Amino acid sequence: DDQEKDIEKGKKSTRYEDIGGLKEEVKSMKPPKGVLLYGPPGTGKTLIARAVASETGAHSIVVNGAEIMSKFYGETESRIRNIFEEAAAKAPSIIFIDEIDALCPKRDSAGSEVEKRVVATLLTLMDGVDTKEGSMNNISDKVVVIAATNRPNSLDEALRRPGRFDREIEIGIPNPNDRFSILLTITKDIPSTLTENQVRDLANKTHGYVGADLAAVCREAGLIAIRRHVKLGENDLAIGISDMEEALGVVKPSTM
Ligand code: ATP
Secondary structure: OHHHHHHHHOOOOOOHHHOOOOHHHHHOOOOOOEEEEEOOOOOOHHHHHHHHHHHHOOEEEEEEHHHHHHHOOOOHHHHHHHHHHHHHHOOOEEEEEEOHHHHOEOOOOOOOHHHHHHHHHHHHHHOOOEHHHOEOOOOOOOEEEEEEEOOHHHEOHHHHOOOOOOEEEEOOOOOHHHHHHHHHHHHOOOOEOOOHHHHHHHHHOOOOOOHHHHHHHHHHHHHHHHHHHHHOOOOOOOEOHHHHHHHHHHOOOOOO
């Protein structure tokens, strides 16, 4: 059960060592001001943002674009302003905006007035100029915005101009080598009898599985292992290759 919780929630603070593969992507996370992570769901975008926040020791504020838009409709702008104020007050800070596409859709599309104002507010704040305050607080050197999206092309273009999200990093679907690293990373902290060769094998036959899928496979294998051990009256809960194979029959790849 603990094992399952560990895989599901990660540890209290996410470290770079918790990220499988993605070495180049993580290396390019030395953000000037804003970084946009884009790619399919479950590939590790949130994981990277969490790791950067805890490894740099920066104050971190996590915002979900869809949530802030729906829950605080009408108040969204002031929520965003508050977030940037908190970030500046507690700098160095990282603001992580997940699902930014919900917050900043293209303004020329059928967007509402509120949406348009939200986009404008975010642009202004990212420029470090809070016009409402009538002040020019250049907070760019202390506050970094990391945003994630599955749909980069639906974002308002102004957001992607220099000085805002001036770095865009694709977090893609993992190849066999990436999957090998991800599987090693996920299984390193859980009891298992898996050999490196077996993990290599699993990596080779999990085409289409993203990091989140592989985590789900390991979780499922953990449950299967528990059931198997209980049936045999054993205390040992280690995951074996047969548990992983069985789990692959249950958890399907999300990108196929
Ligand atoms: P979404 O677009 O759905 O928010 P995401 O790209 O932000 O997806 P994460 O939330 O980072 O995906 O990944 C979900 C979970 O999958 C992570 O908490 C982790 O358990 C696992 N995971 C994903 N990618 C990796 C990876 N590269 N290494 C290790 N674990 C990973």
